[in-house]
Amino acid sequence: MNHNPQSSDGKHDDDSALSDFLASLMDYAPTIPDELVEHYLAKSGFQCPDVRLIRLVAVATQKFVAEVASDALQHCKARQAAVVKDKREKQQKDKRLILTMDDLQSHCASIFIGVWK
């Protein structure tokens, strides 16, 4: 095994970055509450007394949901733009962006999550 001083410093940096990140998570309260995450982690059998790990999972889930929602929003906007091009009368009606099963389904299929109505 080669022990380069640079790589070891890099590893230390990564370690410190991770530990700093976990420490910063205590200040940042994710939208998904800790109790909910704890409940489902306990349901899956994952035991951990460390609160930081629970926060990490909560943040990861928040990121995932935000990604799905933003992609669904893109779909919704694209659909509305197509409708507006065809019929300008309905422009006022469809101003509001609404999360629908169609948008959700199309995005979930792209990330290999099966969704049925």
Next chain:
Amino acid sequence: MNNGCLENRKKEHDNSQKRPKSYKFGSRSDDFALAIAKVAVAQLCESVGFQGFHLSALETLSDISVRYIYSIGKTANLSANLAGRVEGNVFDIIHGLEDLGSNLGFSGASDVDRCVVSSGVVKDITHFVGVSDFIPFAYDVPGFPVVKESTKTGSFWEKGEDPPGEHIPSWLPAFPDPETYATRLSVENETMGVSNGKKTESELERVERNMDRSLLNLQLRFAHNENKGGSSHGSGYVATESNPYLAAPLHVGEKEVSSVILPTKLSNEVALRNPVHVDVGNHVSVLETFAPAIEAMKSGLCDSDNVKKKLLYDQRPTVRFKIGIGKKSLGTMSDLNSQNEEDLLKIASWFGNDNEKDDKKR
């Protein structure tokens, strides 16, 4: 449920209500957690830019997020167990995240010598935390599920009692004190004879009595075993005597049973009629056929008269029922003797009403 400016469209509300029973995250016990997840997901959607959502879409997305958490936990638990640990650590979670993110991919996924610490997943999350706004959860969530404290009944060993019998280990829960049920049983015996028809005791007390009865039997049996060593059945007999369900069955005639009260029409006819006379003919009245049986009922259950017995079991006249539908049927019965006329008129009155009803129906 309103979340700020978000409005619900209950277009597919009915469809969302129908859940299969084998739904893993849709069981009744999970409703509270799912509701919290819905609120959180709604808040996230609002932050992304949505102004409204379909209820079905919200439920689907919250279900997906819940399953995401569950799968992270499962993968992390698996990697911890593989490493021989019971409790998970940060590396297990990063492994779980990498597994879930492998569909879309993350930076550094193809590196062979990559370190978990410098995983691309963690970097993505760090970037996300730096970019996203701070959105706290809307409600205060209490710790759930609430663990119910079980009332532990002390064992024999804890109470310092000797278990009644060598076959009973001392770590088993102790029997309840005899005082809790012995006095109740004496009171119950008094009330049993008095209030048969009265519903003075509530259902709960009845259940308690049954439980106490069984406990007393158990206690008496053990007391008997202690004293005599199981040779005689003295105490057991006492137990059975006190317990009405274990008493010997009654023979016929031992206990007086109230006689059957006949309806007034039938009872009048039986009083007038001669029970022995049986007229066998083409048209036999219903009362004639059943008169012996009615007489038997009237006299009582104990049949000392053999003649009546014979009537009951030996004579079986041929019965030919001819229930007249119209008024013509009355005319055919006119040739019978006068004794039958009163019966026939009464029977005809019964059927006459029916005929009128039939006519009305037509």
